[in-house]
Amino acid sequence: MSFKTTLTLAAAATAIGLSGAALADSHGHDDYADKALFIVTSDSLQTQGMAMILANAMREQGTTPHILLCDAAGELGVEGYESETELGPRGVKPEGLMQMMMGEGASVDVCAIFLPNTEYGEDDLREGVGVAAPGPIAEMMRDPNIPTFSF
Incomplete structure (x- = not known):
């Protein structure tokens, strides 16, 4: 199922009162929305911050973010x-x-x-960053x- 189809089904389910979990169970996807990949490359403080804010919001909604830091990020x-x-x-x-999310189960790697x-x-990386x-x-x-989301 494509991401667009999943979003369309999720919106339809919300309109009729089904939760995302109920939608997932009804389609046999036990890991529905369990993971997301955030690729952060920007050197912009606001862009980096918004990437982390959105990853954290998704984490709070049950998604486990994997954050990939490349280039200036x-x-x-x-x-x-x-x-x-x-x-x-x-x-x-x-x-x-980012560090707060790592304490809550998010994984972080540099490219x-x-x-x-x-x-x-490798010795220069923060504890837990791979x-x-x-x-x-x-x-x-x-x-x-x-x-997959890119910032």
Whole structure:
């Protein structure tokens, strides 16, 4: 089932009062909306922040986010990195939201080419941040049951 079809069915189910879980059970998808892949590449503080806010909102709704940090966003995975400013209205930083989600079950990796193309090594990553292997990420991207979002 395509993501668009799933969204259409979810909207129809909501209109008639079925929950997403009920919809999933009725179509045999036990892991309906269980996972989502967030690919963050932007160096924009607001874009990084919104990616983390949306990933967290999905986590609160029962989805387990997998966050892939590439290019400039890879810095979020580096121990000691801190964004220059906090985002309003709640005074949060993208790396703070990311770390909070990691404590709640989200997984975070830097892209496979991030470390070899920076001065950082694996020892420089925050605790719990891994290095993505292309194969498993490609499998997630190909899985029609795992939506992929890019920021």
